[in-house]
Ligand SMILES: Nc1ncnc2c1ncn2[C@@H]1O[C@H](COP(=O)(O)OP(=O)(O)OP(=O)(O)O)[C@@H](O)[C@H]1O
């Protein structure tokens with residue numbers, strides 16, 4: 001994706017440039033002329049001859065030289081016309097700042113469509129409308145509403161849906177010695193989409209860490225695919241806001257009530273290695289950790305502290321975030337003993353006690369021993385009160401870290417846990433300006449370290465994960481499945497009946513109950529004898545969706561006489577509940593045994609098929625013990641789905657009770673995911689229950705909507 005004309009344009013036209021202080025045209029002219037941008041700047045203003053001392057043009061078409069980028073500051077209603085001029089001039093890119101488009105209602109939406117038409121007609125890539133603009137800090141390009149000129153040399157890039165909040169985060173970051181490469185506020189995303197910006201930043205040599213603050217992500221599936229390619233090379237951090245409002249769609253199946261849009265986002269993040277964080281502050285602090293320091297090789301943390309209590313709290317919080325604080329090996333302990341006061345602990349946390357007259361040496365030696373200890377992956381000095389206040393201590397921490405990281409080339413990250421009053425923020429900056437990140441209080445330090453560890457985990461897992469689970473090639477099966485679905489839609493139904501669903505599943509190599517739909521008691525009896533008692537009887541009718549609610553299911557039928565009674569009862573129940581129901585017959589099924597789980601799917605509007613796995617039976621909605629992944633899933637993703645549920649231990653086996661055949665279950669999940677990819681017309685699916693026992697996984701009920 002080449003978007004260089006946005007980020008390194010040779011020339012920029014400011015349409016609506018102005019000399020009038022306080023106007024937008026003034027702010028933009030001020031920003032672009034102050035930040036040190038070296039390309040040509042063309043102010044466009046029909047009423048002026050000069051703006052900011054530069055020759056002004058009445059129309060962009062009056063400029064004889066080529067123009068790469070236009071920044072459009074005029075009000076919404078005139079934008080399509082001006083964009084037409086830009087198109088005729090042959091512009092490659094435009095940033096449309098004005099609001100008053102899709103965000104204000106129908107009329108605005110129509111205007112936005114018009115804008116998009118023009119963009120497409122002339123092939124102008126358009127950022128916005130209703131956006132804050134963009135920054136390329138490293139060439140001093142500020143075409144945004146934000147004041148000030150950014151510092152150069154940054155490696156963090158930010159895509160922010162909220163311009164103002166993004167800028168607040170940005171300025172917070174500046175206070176913490178962080179520097180940025182590119183900042184983009186994509187606004188309404190009429191043309192330029194999130195995945196395109198992500199893809200650009202993914203291959204941008206000046207960007208090492210990508211941050212995204214988003215309420216919604218446009219073209220979710222494309223975004224997901226692009227992210228998967230980038231995260232093995234550079235971290236992508238996302239904070240998805242608007243998490244709690246998402247209302248759940250009216251549910252027909254169990255799965256639909258369990259899987260909303262947020263779950264699809266989450267699955268996309270998890271499967272593509274995106275680090276999802278809770279807030280803007282988390283995002284920026286994590287970016288600091290990843291930008292300043294190398295990734296850890298493992299999760300073992302070594303702590304040095306002058307406060308035992310703080311060390312204990314940090315240990316708790318770290319272990320709760322998935323890291324560990326192991327006791328140091330004998331060798332490290334004995335070398336530390338020769339340095340530390342007799343009553344100090346060399347175990348981990350290394351407690352240097354309150355002997356502040358020797359802090360400089362104690363911190364430096366303890367940190368050195370952690371760098372040298374092969375059983376430690378992350379170093380966390382706690383600088384609290386006195387150790388934070390003493391400049392010489394802070395400087396010796398800095399020098400020790402620099403010595404090991406830069407001169408000895410030890411690639412071990414250091415995160416400082418900082419606890420002090422504001423008065424000593426200058427000392428904190430001694431560390432941060434040297435690339436050693438500080439996090440205030442154990443809480444924030446542990447939270448950020450937890451995110452880092454999660455990302456390191458992901459990287460390790462993808463290294464040895466296999467490609468998408470491959471079915472034994474069975475094109476015939478796919479064709480037959482297609483013809484079953486065709487027949488359903490020809491009959492004007494969107495509800496695929498249980499026997500049809502099961503046929504389709506078995507064509508995909510998924511084990512379902514042995515069964516036959518019967519239309520008489522005699523046929524049912526001979527079928528039951530063929531299958532072998534006990535059996536299950538179920539109504540088959542396009543009008544009956546929840547069969548047992550209608551008295552349409554009888555299980556554990558032991559012999560011919562029980563079968564006769566059950567058969568009659570089911571027909572009677574259904575006829576009295578829904579007299580007009582068309583009855584296709586009664587399904588006589590093998591009675592499956594094992595633990596009940598469910599496999600389901602919904603089609604997410606942004607991300608495509610989203611799978612749900614959980615404990616099955618009637619409690620699934622009440623307990624919500626489920627996990628999510630986007631289809632298709634790899635073998636290891638199917639495995640993660642099973643392992644993530646709270647009741648995993650019930651499946652795995654506990655206290656001598658044998659577990660179920662997890663491999664067969666994983667296989668079924670992976671096969672279902674392929675079915676979903678092959679048939680995008682499947683809107684919802686609900687396999688509930690699937691029985692799993694020591695030997696196999698058997699689908700006992702299936703329902704599908706197309
Ligand atoms: N073949 C079978 N072997 C064993 N038990 C079965 C079988 N079929 C159904 N059951 C049991 O009967 C219950 C109800 O059956 P089924 O799921 O087919 O009906 P349903 O009304 O469609 O259910 P729901 O609407 O709750 O999904 C199942 O949850 C399961 O416990």
Ligand SMILES: [Mg+2]
Nearest residue numbers: 688689701702
């Ligand atoms: Mg069911």
